[in-house]
Amino acid sequence: MLLGWIFSTRIQGVVTAVRLTEVEAYMGAGDPASHAYRGRTSRTAPMFTAGGVIYVYLVYGVHNCVNVVTGEEGTAQAVLLRGGVPVAGRDAMENRRERSTDLTDGPGKLGQALGLTTQHSGLPIDGTLVSLQPGESPGRVATTPRIGISKATDRLWRFVAAE
DNA sequence: TTCTTGATTTCCT
């Protein structure tokens, strides 16, 4: 369970970190809503690796969404980071978002606040540019249908920290 | 090669 973990990036020397409060699971094969469902493409290639990397993609030609690849090689399992709370580098986030509120409460916002774009897709989570470390697990976790997709919405693969 | 659609956010009425 990734909820409560600390996800941090160091882009161009700027460190930003969030505590994850909202994530969604994507299972690759067998999950029609996953980009990897129809097989490997140049965009989804990072998802087919052995995990421990990030997968960033562009939606609607506008927003960068960040995933953590968790599966074994070929399984294309990934977890979409939908939301979190800033714990470091808040100034940098406000600067990137050009806003001081609602910095990281959505997938596209999170990607922008952390400074990640498609050119960072496939980066290893090894603490060099991107790191992920266990944090306190939230007391209560709500499990709900996923959001923003038109397929397989009956699968309860969205996890929200309910405090 | 051309068309349609999307793991969304923001601005306008």
Add this chain to the structure above:
DNA sequence: GGAAATCAAGAAA
């Protein structure tokens, strides 16, 4: 509450 923004897969021709 509704629509626009904008690019890359995937499907169709």
